[in-house]
Amino acid sequence: xxxxxxxxxxxxxxxxxxxxxxxxxxxxxxxxxxxxxxxxxxxxxxxxxxxxxxxxxxxxxxxxxxxxxxxxxxxxxxxxxxxxxxxxxxxxxxxxxxxxxxxxxxxxxxxxxxxxxxxxxxxxxxxxxxxxxxxxxxxxxxxxxxxxxxxxxxxxxxxxxxxxxxxxxxxxxxxxxxxxxxxxxxxxxxxxxxxxxxxxxxxxxxxxxxxxxxxxxxxxxxxxxxxxxxxxxxxxxxxxxxxxxxxxxxxxxxxxxxxxxxxxxxxxxxxxxxxxx
Amino acid sequence: xxxxxxxxxxxxxxxxxxxxxxxxxxxxxxxxxxxxxxxxxxxxxxxxxxxxxxxxxxxxxxxxxxxxxxxxxxxxxxxxxxxxxxxxxxxxxxxxxxxxxxxxxxxxxxxxxxxxxxxxxxxxxxxxxxxxxxxxxxxxxxxxxxxxxxxxxxxxxxxxxxxxxxxxxxxxxxxxxxxxxxxxxxxxxxxxxxxxxxxxxxxxxxxxxxxxxxxxxxxxxxxxxxxxxxxxxxxxxxxxxxxxxxxxxxx
Numbered sequence: 001x002x003x004x005x006x007x008x009x010x011x012x013x014x015x016x017x018x019x020x021x022x023x024x025x026x027x028x029x030x031x032x033x034x035x036x037x038x039x040x041x042x043x044x045x046x047x048x049x050x051x052x053x054x055x056x057x058x059x060x061x062x063x064x065x066x067x068x069x070x071x072x073x074x075x076x077x078x079x080x081x082x083x084x085x086x087x088x089x090x091x092x093x094x095x096x097x098x099x100x101x102x103x104x105x106x107x108x109x110x111x112x113x114x115x116x117x118x119x120x121x122x123x124x125x126x127x128x129x130x131x132x133x134x135x136x137x138x139x140x141x142x143x144x145x146x147x148x149x150x151x152x153x154x155x156x157x158x159x160x161x162x163x164x165x166x167x168x169x170x171x172x173x174x175x176x177x178x179x180x181x182x183x184x185x186x187x188x189x190x191x192x193x194x195x196x197x198x199x200x201x202x203x204x205x206x207x208x209x210x211x212x213x214x215x216x217x218x219x220x221x222x223x224x225x226x227x228x229x230x231x232x233x234x235x236x237x238x239x240x241x242x243x244x245x246x247x248x249x250x251x252x253x254x255x256x257x258x259x260x261x262x263x264x265x266x267x268x269x270x271x272x273x274x275x276x277x
Numbered sequence: 278x279x280x281x282x283x284x285x286x287x288x289x290x291x292x293x294x295x296x297x298x299x300x301x302x303x304x305x306x307x308x309x310x311x312x313x314x315x316x317x318x319x320x321x322x323x324x325x326x327x328x329x330x331x332x333x334x335x336x337x338x339x340x341x342x343x344x345x346x347x348x349x350x351x352x353x354x355x356x357x358x359x360x361x362x363x364x365x366x367x368x369x370x371x372x373x374x375x376x377x378x379x380x381x382x383x384x385x386x387x388x389x390x391x392x393x394x395x396x397x398x399x400x401x402x403x404x405x406x407x408x409x410x411x412x413x414x415x416x417x418x419x420x421x422x423x424x425x426x427x428x429x430x431x432x433x434x435x436x437x438x439x440x441x442x443x444x445x446x447x448x449x450x451x452x453x454x455x456x457x458x459x460x461x462x463x464x465x466x467x468x469x470x471x472x473x474x475x476x477x478x479x480x481x482x483x484x485x486x487x488x489x490x491x492x493x494x495x496x497x498x499x500x501x502x503x504x505x506x507x508x509x510x511x512x513x514x515x516x517x518x519x520x521x522x523x524x525x526x527x528x
Contacts, residue, residue: 033359033361033362033363035359151372151378154362154364154368154372155372157359157362158359158362158364158369158372159354159359159372161328161354162352162354162372162418163372164328165326165328165347165350165352166347166372166373166375167347167348167375209361209363212363213363213365213402214363214364214365214368215362215363215364217363218363
């Protein structure tokens with residue numbers, strides 16, 4: 001295992017996993033406690049439209065995916081702001097529309113779209129130094145946003161209407177949080193791919209929520225779990241010659257299932273295992 | 278005057294929810310606004326808070342427009358809180374304060390918890406509390422900035438019938454230090470020492486004292502109320518407070 005880390009591409013991959021884990025912890029926690037998982041899924045899949053656009057035009061994929069995700073997050077937040085349209089229906093429609101546009105644009109693209117699979121299922125082993133700088137920059141931005149708006153996010157995710165009466169910038173946060181989810185999704189696409197991104201965004205925060213006494217602790221713990229899943233998944237993928245993105249998610253899913261089973265066993269034994277006091 | 282509502286109308290998608298509502302609530306009053314589901318109770322409260330704009334008419338809170346008075350108003354919304362959020366009771370109460378949180382703010386939160394008889398529970402996880410305790414914690418959150426006016430929307434929705442009487446007694450005690458307005462469809466609040474009561478079902482009628490005048494019962498149960506067995510039960514419950522014809526003095 002140690003030998004694996006002597007290669008530069010593995011060092012980059014591990015660094016990418018750790019940087020992605022920070023974003024997962026920060027934004028994933030807000031997405032999970034704010035019950036916005038479906039919205040984040042919609043943004044992730046709408047990003048496929050950006051990937052298709054990049055293939056069609058020959059533009060760089062990451063900025064296209066980022067622009068498309070931010071656009072999708074803005075549209076979803078705008079449509080759902082007043083609650084006049086059914087949130088789940090709008091998100092579902094945009095989810096499918098983004099995917100459909102991406103597929104059509106890839107179909108119309110000249111040449112062979114062989115690289116497409118790496119965006120769908122991740123290509124953490126191909127992460128460059130430039131990608132790492134991009135990811136580190138996004139992490140810093142997310143950290144700054146969470147630090148500045150932490151108490152507002154806490155009030156916003158707990159009780160939006162009350163937060164409004166106390167002067168919290170609810171409208172701003174309503175648009176900011178999906179935009180942060182869009183940034184995180186684009187970062188994670190490089191690590192685990194568009195198809196698997198939701199697992200890494202939701203499983204670590206879900207596991208962290210069970211033992212955390214504050215939102216900040218939940219974010220830190222989720223980042224730690226994400227880092228563990230990425231590291232373990234990466235090393236297992238190396239050892240067994242498996243697809244790294246899928247292996248990372250398999251490790252996270254195994255932890256999720258084991259925790260759920262332990263919780264169930266605790267309930268059956270009457271000791272309420274797994275929940276904080 | 279804590280609240281002045283004049284000729285207030287609110288319509289949504291062409292349907293009138295509230296029509297020509299007039300209401301005046303004096304400082305220190307303990308008012309219950311009763312009404313059936315869909316009668317416009319919560320809409321009236323949201324109009325008072327300035328969360329939605331009226332189609333016509335005016336709301337003045339503590340002598341000014343609602344948006345300007347929000348800092349002096351405590352609000353307990355109708356079960357909108359996400360109990361699964363990892364937050365202690367103290368964290369939840371501190372949501373009632375803006376700005377930096379230091380030792381003095383934490384002391385204020387503990388004092389607010391003591392007012393709702395929850396001293397010592399500041400470190401407990403909010404999600405581990407019972408429905409009644411959660412409601413008290415949310416009231417502490419509304420009280421932490423020492424509001425002059427407290428608005429509560431269906432505060433007993435998660436509290437069992439036995440617990441409701443204790444809860445209403447507790448609200449009556451609070452009314453000594455602030456104006457309290459409770460929106461509810463639970464007629465048992467009539468026995469809670471109200472100083473005034475209003476019924477709303479698109480229109481609004483109000484009276485001094487904790488009793489319902491016959492026309493207010495009519496407004497609550499509609500034209501079929503006289504022949505509805507359920508309405509008879511509710512009328513009996515309301516009569517426990519005072520249902521003598523003409524007992525209420527129309528305002």
